Amino acid sequence: MADQGQDPSTIKCLNVPCCLFCPFLPHMTFTPEPSLTVSARIFLSLGSLSGCASVAFSAAFAHLPVFAAGVPVMVQTALTQQQFHSLGLVIVGLSCFCLGASRWLLAAGWLMVAGLLLFSFNLYARHVLGFDAFRALVPWGGGAWLLAWLCLTLGFASAAARKTAA
Known part of the structure; x- marks a missing residue:
C-alpha cells in the first residue's frame, strides 16, 4: 500500500x-x-533449456521414422516429468530472485536438476540409445524430485517466517 x-x-x-x-x-x-543473482540465472537457464529439450524430444518422438512404431510409456512418462520439473526449476529461479537464495531454495533447484538427470535423461538413454548401465538410478531421480518439492516448500515457509519476523 x-x-x-x-x-x-x-x-x-x-x-x-x-x-x-x-x-x-x-x-x-x-x-x-539489479541483474539476476547467479543462482537465479542458473536455475532459470537450466529450467528453460530443459523445457526446450522436452519440446525437441517430443517432436522427435512424434515425427522421426525411427519411432513410427510408437514411443514406450516410460519415455512418455520421462517427457511429462521433464516438462513439470523444468517449470519447477523456473519457479526455483524466480524464487531465488524474489526471496533470496536460501539453502532450501538452492537445495530444491539442485535436487530438481539431479532428478532430471537421474530420471528423465536416464530413461531416454535406456529406451532410445539402449544404454542400460544406470538403470538402478531411475528411482533415485524420482526421490530427488520428491525432496526438491519438499525443500521448495521449506524455502517458501522460511521466507514467510523471515518476513513476519522482520
Missing part, C-alpha cells in the same frame, strides 16, 4: 514495481532491477 504522497512507481511487490502490472498507471516507468 502506498503512503500519502508516495510516488506509485516506487511501490514494489516481490521486487517488481507494482506499476509494471497495473493497467491504471500506463504512463509510469520503472527503474530496472
Whole structure:
C-alpha cells in the first residue's frame, strides 16, 4: 500500500514495481532491477533449456521414422516429468530472485536438476540409445524430485517466517 504522497512507481511487490502490472498507471516507468543473482540465472537457464529439450524430444518422438512404431510409456512418462520439473526449476529461479537464495531454495533447484538427470535423461538413454548401465538410478531421480518439492516448500515457509519476523 502506498503512503500519502508516495510516488506509485516506487511501490514494489516481490521486487517488481507494482506499476509494471497495473493497467491504471500506463504512463509510469520503472527503474530496472539489479541483474539476476547467479543462482537465479542458473536455475532459470537450466529450467528453460530443459523445457526446450522436452519440446525437441517430443517432436522427435512424434515425427522421426525411427519411432513410427510408437514411443514406450516410460519415455512418455520421462517427457511429462521433464516438462513439470523444468517449470519447477523456473519457479526455483524466480524464487531465488524474489526471496533470496536460501539453502532450501538452492537445495530444491539442485535436487530438481539431479532428478532430471537421474530420471528423465536416464530413461531416454535406456529406451532410445539402449544404454542400460544406470538403470538402478531411475528411482533415485524420482526421490530427488520428491525432496526438491519438499525443500521448495521449506524455502517458501522460511521466507514467510523471515518476513513476519522482520
